Amino acid sequence: MADLIVDLVDDDLDAQILTHRMAGISVRAIMRRYGMTKRDVEAALDRALPQINNATRIATIKLELERLDQLIRPFFVKALAGDTAAASILVKLSERRSSLLGLDAPLRIDATLVESYDNPTTTADLESAINLLVGKPAQSH
Numbered sequence: 266m267a268d269l270i271v272d273l274v275d276d277d278l279d280a281q282i283l284t285h286r287m288a289g290i291s292v293r294a295i296m297r298r299y300g301m302t303k304r305d306v307e308a309a310l311d312r313a314l315p316q317i318n319n320a321t322r323i324a325t326i327k328l329e330l331e332r333l334d335q336l337i338r339p340f341f342v343k344a345l346a347g348d349t350a351a352a353s354i355l356v357k358l359s360e361r362r363s364s365l366l367g368l369d370a371p372l373r374i375d376a377t378l379v380e381s382y383d384n385p386t387t388t389a390d391l392e393s394a395i396n397l398l399v400g401k402p403a404q405s406h
Contacts, residue, residue, distance in 0.1 A: 337355060
C-alpha cells in the first residue's frame with residue numbers, strides 16, 4: 266500500500282513538473298522550486314511524457330491522417346466548384362498527407378563503382394581516375 270501511495274505522489278509530482286515545463290518554466294526554476302537535481306527533473310519529465318516508439322508513431326500517423334480526411338472533405342467539394350481559396354487549402358492538406366506518408370521523400374540513388382584502381386600512385390593514374398569519374402576520355406601520356 267505504501268508503494269502505491271509513493272507511486273501516486275510521484276505521478277502527481279511528475280505531472281506538476283510537466284505542467285510547469287509546458288508553461289515555459291525553465292528546468293533550473295523547477296529544480297529550485299522542488300529542490301531537485303537536473304537529472305531528477307529530466308527523469309520526471311521522461312516519466313510524464315508518452316514514450317515514442319514505432320507503435321506510437323503509427324498510431325499518431327493514423328490519427329493525423331483521419332483528421333486530414335475530415336478536413337479535406339469539405340474543401341474538396343468547394344475546390345471542384347472553383348473556390349480557389351478552398352483549392353489552396355486542399356493543396357496544403359494534401360502536402361501534409363504526403364509528408365506523413367513519406368511520399369515526398371527524396372529518391373535514393375545507388376552508385377555503383379564501374380572500375381576500381383589499386384592505390385593509384387602516379388599523377389597519370391590519379392588524372393585517369395578523375396577523368397573516369399567526370400566522364401572525360403582518358404588521355405594518353
